[in-house]
Amino acid sequence: MPKTMSAMVLTGHGGPEKLVYYNDFPVPQPGAHDVLIEVSACGLNNTDIKVREAQYAVDFDPNSDLDETSAAASIAATNGETGLSFPRIQGADIVGRIAAVGNKVSQDRVGERVLVDFSIYHAKDTDGSPRMDLSNVDYIGHGADGGFADYVVVPALNAHKIQRNIPDAELATFGCATLTAEHMLSRVSAKSGDKILITGAGGGVGSAAIQLARARGAIPYAVTSRGKEEQILSLGAEACICRQDFTDQSGGFDKDAFLVAVTEATRSNRSVDVVIDQVGGSMFHGLLQALRPDGHYISAGTISGYTPRINLHTVYMAFLNIHGSSQGQPEDFARIVDYIEAGKIGPTLGGIFPLSQLHHAQKTFQAKNYVGNIVVVPDAKWKEFGEPDARR
Ligand SMILES: NC(=O)c1ccc[n+]([C@@H]2O[C@H](COP(=O)([O-])OP(=O)(O)OC[C@H]3O[C@@H](n4cnc5c(N)ncnc54)[C@H](OP(=O)(O)O)[C@@H]3O)[C@@H](O)[C@H]2O)c1
Secondary structure, eight states: OOSEEEEEEEOSSSSGGGEEEEEEEEOOOOOTTEEEEEEEEEEOOHHHHHHHTTOOOTTOOTTSSSOGGGGOOOOOOTTSOOOOOSSEEOOOEEEEEEEEEOTTSOGGGTTOEEEEOOEEEOOBOTTSOBOOSTTSEEEBTTTBOOSSBSEEEEEGGGEEEOOSOOOHHHHTTSSHHHHHHHHHHHHTTOOTTOEEEESSTTSHHHHHHHHHHHHTTOEEEEEEOTTOHHHHHHHTOSEEEEGGGTBOTTSOBOHHHHHHHHHHHHTSTTOEEEEEESOOGGGHHHHHHHEEEEEEEEESOOTTOSOOOOOHHHHHHTTOEEEEOOSOOHHHHHHHHHHHHHTSSOOOEEEEEEGGGHHHHHHHHHHTOSSSEEEEEOHHHHGGGOSGGGOO
């Protein structure tokens, strides 16, 4: 085993310049219950960028006179304490092979190809034994080093063997986004026949939600950008609603025209059972009004703004249910692994970059001109993918 490795290291809060590429970073050692993974691919996430920029203003009160940036902070674990310290290697969506194991893990696992559940479950039962639920959760790449490196150590329980023959870079498009989408569907008990309206459908969470809704027998309707419709329909969307038809450059949103389009797509008025929303912002109120009485709105992200205004008449008069969701539980991840192995969900790869070009990869990721997710590959393995013109 080498003593040092290449790694993209986050050195503090700030811009991309805080991500520094090292060729001599120490290879981590597995603890008793851990595995050491030789990384072959790692997916990108908005969360890594927002953490770097300290954009998680969870304590911001929109009614206060304060500027929201004054409340910006790094994401906190659900116990209120941040697990982040510097230097930190980010990267949550890890695929690789087990290279070594801790002394409480079976040696038979060495060589397994694995996809990593990125959640760090901190909760404990009263007898001190670990409880893998969401009451105290952090994630790999924030509370512990992640996969933007040649090697990473994770708890053995988080490393899931994958046998289906999918290239590693494609496998790395599952992970954070897929787990988040599956947990959202679980939280609202989405079931066969439900009409599910999904925003940000071209993104990692949205494109996963389309496939996962279909896997449950539900009917997904996509809100997406012009130009992505064909790919979104091929993932299983029943119909696409183009957001540029209702939004203007200044963020204004024509709610009434949007509701007409939803009615046309779903073929009836206010008949949506579930809204899976990653967008928030000015679209929020229209999304509530698209729901049937007693329908469910659930948010796991706010890519266009986190302080929308809300008309509470709309909520209580229609008996609406509003949920928040983050990450997911081990049983959600186990279902995802089953779906992958059974071929019920497939990868959606928007591009591949060598790890040393993470800055460039994140720029492409933020432009959002692709469907699915973008993946980086350790430079030592980049040759297998050819030169950058082999990006997809
Ligand atoms: N809570 C959690 O555990 C968790 C986990 C993962 C992600 N998230 C959050 O969820 C959000 C989506 O994540 P993701 O991984 O799916 O991101 P992503 O891959 O970057 O996709 C986001 C999609 O949202 C749409 N979009 C972008 N800007 C928009 C705007 N201004 N207005 C309307 N739509 C816009 C685009 O899709 P179209 O072009 O199709 O419209 C874009 O592809 C992010 O805010 C992320 O931080 C939360």
